[in-house]
Every structure is written in structure tokens, then in C-alpha cells.
Amino acid sequence: MNEQAGSPGSSEPKIIPPAPLVGLAARLRQPFLDAGFDTDGVLQALGPDAHAALGRAEPVPVRRACADADELGTLIRLFLLADTCGADAVDAALGAVPLAQAVAAGLLERDGDGVRTRMDLRPVDTGHGTRWVFSDLDGSIRPTVVADDHVLGVGHASLSLVRASVPASGRVLDLGTGCGVQALHALGAGATHVTATDVTDRSLLLTRAGMAINAIAPERVDLRRGPWFEPVAGMRFDHVVANPPFVVGPPTVTHTYRDSGLDLDGASQMVVSSVAEHLVDGGTACLLASWVITGSDWRERVASWIPDHGVDAWVVQRDVADPALYVGTWLRDGGLDPRAGAGAAAAEEWLDHLARAAVEGIGFGFVYLRRTGEPSDVLAEEMSHAVDDPLGPEAAAYLDRVAWLRETDLFAARLGSSDSVALEEISAIAPEGGWEQVVCRLHRTDGPRWAHEVDGWGRALVAGLRRDGLPLADVVALLSAATGVDLDDDAVLALVSGLVRHGLLTPDS
Numbered sequence: 001m002n003e004q005a006g007s008p009g010s011s012e013p014k015i016i017p018p019a020p021l022v023g024l025a026a027r028l029r030q031p032f033l034d035a036g037f038d039t040d041g042v043l044q045a046l047g048p049d050a051h052a053a054l055g056r057a058e059p060v061p062v063r064r065a066c067a068d069a070d071e072l073g074t075l076i077r078l079f080l081l082a083d084t085c086g087a088d089a090v091d092a093a094l095g096a097v098p099l100a101q102a103v104a105a106g107l108l109e110r111d112g113d114g115v116r117t118r119m120d121l122r123p124v125d126t127g128h129g130t131r132w133v134f135s136d137l138d139g140s141i142r143p144t145v146v147a148d149d150h151v152l153g154v155g156h157a158s159l160s161l162v163r164a165s166v167p168a169s170g171r172v173l174d175l176g177t178g179c180g181v182q183a184l185h186a187l188g189a190g191a192t193h194v195t196a197t198d199v200t201d202r203s204l205l206l207t208r209a210g211m212a213i214n215a216i217a218p219e220r221v222d223l224r225r226g227p228w229f230e231p232v233a234g235m236r237f238d239h240v241v242a243n244p245p246f247v248v249g250p251p252t253v254t255h256t257y258r259d260s261g262l263d264l265d266g267a268s269q270m271v272v273s274s275v276a277e278h279l280v281d282g283g284t285a286c287l288l289a290s291w292v293i294t295g296s297d298w299r300e301r302v303a304s305w306i307p308d309h310g311v312d313a314w315v316v317q318r319d320v321a322d323p324a325l326y327v328g329t330w331l332r333d334g335g336l337d338p339r340a341g342a343g344a345a346a347a348e349e350w351l352d353h354l355a356r357a358a359v360e361g362i363g364f365g366f367v368y369l370r371r372t373g374e375p376s377d378v379l380a381e382e383m384s385h386a387v388d389d390p391l392g393p394e395a396a397a398y399l400d401r402v403a404w405l406r407e408t409d410l411f412a413a414r415l416g417s418s419d420s421v422a423l424e425e426i427s428a429i430a431p432e433g434g435w436e437q438v439v440c441r442l443h444r445t446d447g448p449r450w451a452h453e454v455d456g457w458g459r460a461l462v463a464g465l466r467r468d469g470l471p472l473a474d475v476v477a478l479l480s481a482a483t484g485v486d487l488d489d490d491a492v493l494a495l496v497s498g499l500v501r502h503g504l505l506t507p508d509s
């Protein structure tokens with residue numbers, strides 16, 4: 001595994017020798033396998049109720065459930081509860097790895113007669129079996145100070161990006177790797193090689209340890225230190241994934257995992273506007289991002305970040321927070337209580353800054369880009385409803401559909417409804433009595449569950465389309481003749497291309 005140090009992008013990178021933690025991590029793999037300290041093993045040892053309690057950071061049910069679980073119980077208490085455990089029990093759980101080595105490497109520390117962890121180390125399964133991930137303790141179970149270079153663990157945002165990622169292959173860039181979870185996921189999903197970057201040495205150290213404990217061949221990973229795209233200047237990738245420090249606020253850095261030093265949504269703008277330069281033709285990027293919502297349409301703001309040429313982009317807004325909720329949430333996340341003292345002062349300052357910029361809300365979501373040689377196609381839309389199916393495969397399919405639409409004479413195409421399409425009709429009692437239809441919608445009952453309102457003409461058109469039937473132009477002509485209603489071509493194209501984009505209509509091949 002290569003790791004570059006020195007000034008970002010410097011021509012003579014220094015190769016950093018393996019740190020004690022990395023050597024230790026490689027040796028910990030065997031005792032963890034022997035004890036069954038994996039995602040299935042932990043669930044089995046705890047049972048569903050105590051496992052759920054672990055998710056809620058309630059230690060007592062977990063301690064009770066794993067009291068008789070020998071080495072596995074010790075590892076659960078040591079790393080998942082951050083408990084102080086008996087030195088003998090820890091020694092036994094570490095198998096052939098000497099306890100003194102774990103202490104010397106900074107993973108564990110003596111606490112009275114016992115031993116406790118100094119890091120979060122846990123099994124995670126993002127869909128390709130257990131991977132162990134090192135990160136910093138976050139204080140959720142044992143109080144701790146969140147350091148400036150705190151390495152975030154696998155949290156809600158990390159997992160939402162994992163689920164939303166377009167399946168990775170080839171050479172992948174993980175920008176702002178943190179604990180390395182996106183890099184590990186990409187390697188499990190089929191990436192041949194991952195370049196992972198971060199601005200902190202600590203993040204690169206914990207990612208290296210993560211690669212070692214998961215027995216990832218060193219030649220598959222390249223770790224580089226530096227901001228944004230500087231460490232990969234001139235390089236292109238098949239896939240880029242990034243969960244950048246996109247917190248919207250003043251241009252200051254309190255915690256590197258969330259603050260970029262760029263004003264407001266500058267971090268998201270930086271990544272969204274530059275990433276296409278680092279994609280091969282046909283390469284895709286999947287980014288978590290946020291944007292401020294001011295008087296103008298948020299869609300125009302995000303679309304303005306995307307180059308006019310050479311990119312197909314799909315921007316999906318999943319949520320919006322008002323400034324007060326946003327600031328309170330992030331202050332608590334950084335260990336500050338917004339009710340008084342330093343927390344209240346920080347809240348005042350942060351809210352002032354947002355107010356001066358006329359920020360009414362902060363939008364949050366995913367940005368997908370694919371590099372093309374064509375004029376850019378950008379769709380930004382809201383998806384605030386709950387979606388169970390992972391968004392990644394849908395995003396890949398969306399980008400394929402956009403390419404298909406660009407290359408296709410839609411009127412000559414044979415299209416049909418996908419199997420998951422259902423029609424919803426809502427009627428109300430008419431003033432003169434009897435039922436009167438007030439709305440009619442086509443629904444996709446899978447994936448993002450898009451709904452499109454259609455009128456009687458659109459409804460009849462969709463019913464008349466078949467993949468083994470007539471081209472669209474002929475169905476439109478027949479329908480116009482039958483109804484006496486002539487729709488202009490632009491209206492038909494808008495209706496049909498919208499249904500194709502969202503996967504309600506699919507072509508014959």
C-alpha cells in the first residue's frame with residue numbers, strides 16, 4: 001500500500017513506513033476470526049433485543065447478553081461498549097497478539113487493573129461480508145473529547161452513501177476517506193484499485209489499519225494526503241465517491257470531518273464542479289452534498305455548479321433542514337450544548353452567518369455525475385419520501401436512460417410500461433352528484449417510487465404503448481384520430497421522456 005506524505009501533489013512523495021497500529025491490525029484479524037467477532041457473530045451472541053440496545057447506545061442489556069460469550073463477549077465489551085475489561089480476559093481474546101503490543105500501538109490503554117480501548121474498532125457489513133473499521137471513539141457510550149482531527153466512524157451518512165453508490169468497478173477515488181469505509185466498500189463491490197485521500201494523517205493511519213486488518217493487498221490501495229483533488233492532480237478514475245466535509249456554515253474549521261473552511265456550501269460546490277475532470281469518459285461520481293436554500297430555486301443553484309458540457313447529472317434532494325435545526329444538530333454532534341455557554345455563543349454566531357446570507361434552509365442529498373462527450377444534461381429533483389430500495393443501481397440506470405434518450409429518436413422507439421407501474425385514480429363526489437375523477441397518477445411501485453400525474457390522454461397513451469407494438473409516433477397518431485385531440489410533439493416528448501427518465505416506460509431492448 002502506498003501512502004504519500006509531504007506537501008499535497010509534491011513531485012517527490014515520501015513513503016511512510018508502516019505504523020505500529022498497522023502491523024497490529026494485520027495480526028488482529030486472526031483472533032477476531034477465531035472469536036467470531038463479525039457482524040453475524042455479534043448479532044447471534046447478543047440476540048435481537050440486546051443488539052437493538054447496542055444500536056441505541058444502551059450498554060446494560062448488551063453487557064447482560066454477552067456475559068457468557070467468552071472471547072467474543074470480551075471483544076464486544078472492549079470495542080463496542082468501550083468498557084474497561086479484565087486484563088486476563090483481554091489477553092485471552094487477543095489470542096497470539098500480545099496485550100502489550102496493542103497498548104504500545106495506541107489501540108488499548110491500561111485503566112487501573114483493567115484495559116480499555118482508545119479507538120472504535122467494529123465489524124461492519126456493507127453488503128460484501130464483515131470488514132473491520134477503525135475510527136475514533138465518538139462519546140456515544142463512553143464520554144470522550146472530540147478532537148479537531150477526529151476520524152468519524154461509520155455513521156448514518158456513510159451508510160446512506162454506501163447504499164446510494166453506483167456499483168463501483170475499475171479504478172476508484174474515495175475523496176475524504178475518513179475511516180476508509182467507502183474505500184473498503186468499493187473494494188468489496190468490485191473495484192480493482194482505490195485511491196483514498198484525506199487531509200489528516202490520523203485518517204490515513206486508521207484507513208491503513210483498516211486495510212491491513214481486512215487483508216487488502218497493498219497494491220490495490222493508494223493513500224494520499226491533501227485537500228480536495230490536489231493529491232490526484234492529473235489523474236482520472238472510473239468512479240469517484242465522496243462524503244466530503246460539507247457542513248454549511250462560516251468559513252472556519254472546528255472539526256475536519258465536517259468543516260471544509262469554505263463558506264456556506266462551498267465544499268459541495270468545489271467537489272461537484274471539479275469532479276468530472278477526474279473521471280474517464282463514461283466514469284461516474286456519487287457524492288453526498290448540501291446546498292443553501294435562499295430566495296431562488298435550489299435546483300438552479302446546484303445546476304449552476306455543473307459544467308455546461310460533458311456531464312450527465314442527477315441531483316436528488318433527500319431532505320431540508322431549517323437553520324435552527326441544522327445548527328443545533330451539528331453543534332451537538334461536535335460535543336457542544338447549544339443551550340448555554342460556548343454552545344449558545346457558537347449557535348448565535350452560526351445563525352447570524354446564515355441569516356446574513358439569507359439562508360432559509362439547507363438541502364441535503366446525492367449528486368450523481370457521468371462524464372460524456374456531450375452537452376450536459378442536468379436534472380435536479382426532490383425525493384423526500386421514504387425509499388427502501390438502494391438508490392445506487394437506480395442512479396446507474398437513470399444515467400443509462402439519459403444516454404439512451406439522447407441517442408434515440410423517441411417517436412421511432414417502441415416503448416412499454418415497466419412491470420412495476422400501477423395506475424392510481426382518485427375521485428370525489430361531483431357537485432351534481434356521482435363520482436368525478438380529480439387526479440390520475442402513474443406510480444412506479446419499486447425503486448424510488450416515482451409518481452407522475454397524467455391526464456386522460458396521457459393515460460390512454462401509456463395504455464397503448466407496448467414494447468412489441470407500434471412506434472410511439474404511430475400510437476400518438478392513432479390516439480389523436482380516436483380522440484380528436486392533437487397534442488403537439490413537444491408536449492408528447494415532455495410526457496414520454498419524463499416517464500422514460502424515471503423508468504416508468506422502458507424501451508424494447
Ligand SMILES: C[S@@+](CC[C@H](N)C(=O)[O-])C[C@H]1O[C@@H](n2cnc3c(N)ncnc32)[C@H](O)[C@@H]1O
Pocket residue numbers: 151152153154155157158161175176177178179180181182197198199200203226227228242243244245246256257258259260
Ligand atoms: C464526513 S467525513 C467522511 C468520511 C468517510 N468517507 C465516510 O463516508 O464516512 C469527511 C472526511 O473528509 C476529510 N476532509 C476534510 N477536509 C478535506 C479536504 N479539504 N479534502 C479532502 N478531505 C477532507 C475529513 O478529514 C474527513 O475524514
